[in-house]
Amino acid sequence: MDKVAIGLQGSVWMTVGGEQLGGAGRVELLAAIAACGSITQAAKAVKMSYKAAWDAIDAMNNLAGEPLVERLAGGKGGGGTRLTQRGRQLVDNFRIIEVEHARYLRQLGSQAEGIADDLLLIRRMAMKTTARNQFLGKVAELKAGAVNDEVTLMLPGGQRIVAIVTQGSSDSLGLGPGVEAFALIKASSIILVADSDGARFSARNQLAGAVTRVQTGTVNTEVVLALPGGGTIAAIITNQSASEMAIAVGSRVTAMFKASSVILGVPA
Incomplete structure (x- = not known):
């Protein structure tokens, strides 16, 4: 039987004190806020409800210990939303991490054929049973x-x-x-x-x-x-x-x- 090509995939997630700060989805939201200057437009861009977007922002602000997103005072344009310096830095650094993570997966994937057999063995060894x-x-x-x-x-x-x-x-x-x-x-x-x-x-x-x-x-x-x-x-x-x-x-x-x-x- 012909061997099927095996690939490896993975996602990067950020945590703070064991709590989930976010992954690519939340970073995309931050990037959209930076591009749109509006939480409403940013939420639409990443296909997220307005409430879910603000819930995510509040969670990230709280976990980061400092604001990543801030509101702008109202004026002729009605105000808006923007990233703080820390928020912009987080987006930039996450992009760098994603690039390195993708490169790591490519390197690991080149060995996937040999790894696959060992993964199956590990799964078998992880089976728990009372039979000796x-x-x-x-x-x-x-x-x-x-x-x-x-x-x-x-x-x-x-x-x-x-x-x-x-x-x-x-x-x-x-x-x-x-x-x-x-x-x-x-x-x-x-x-x-x-x-x-x-x-x-x-x-x-x-x-x-x-x-x-x-x-x-x-x-x-x-x-x-x-x-x-x-x-x-x-x-x-x-x-x-x-x-x-x-x-x-x-x-x-x-x-x-x-x-x-x-x-x-x-x-x-």
Whole structure:
């Protein structure tokens, strides 16, 4: 599939003490006042109501700590509105900042292709869930059933995770071969087997790895396994089970869990 060009955009906003002084819109209003000498004409020029214009001016004057806009005394021309020296300076400086900001975005945009992948990764890492184990992969196979679908997810390390989900969930997520999805498995749903000795198990998912971390608590122990390809999987077992299995860093064990224990999702 052809890559779509990615561009970066952004706006400059000014704040005072955490309060919003304004951005390009309010600066345009100030510039229009300087050009028109009339709040009425300036408001029309920037497509703003007269009241909204004065509300914005009052807010800017208050936040700036000194007037940016002032009224002129009435006379033959009926008076008017103009920028103070501070107001003119603010408009000029904002224009300079906008130019520098645009140049910065152009420079950053030249690296956008590489940045885009990292932004997607950051979004995935920002996902919050109670499930200890989170795996991202692509749907390798989907078997439709009368009520439930069996979905096989291929992980980057070559492992496969099988999940059983309702057809309604499968349809709403848009699952199908090639679709990117993530699997969530609670650590408490995982059973560890140190030596199967040829035994067979009904659990569809069996991921073998080496123990890299053992954290013992008052009642339970958290065991983390390193999987081929760089992934990890964590299991919570009782302290007694950990002791009887002689779980230690370097031990080779297999993490097993039912397909019905897997929750599937798709990136937003």
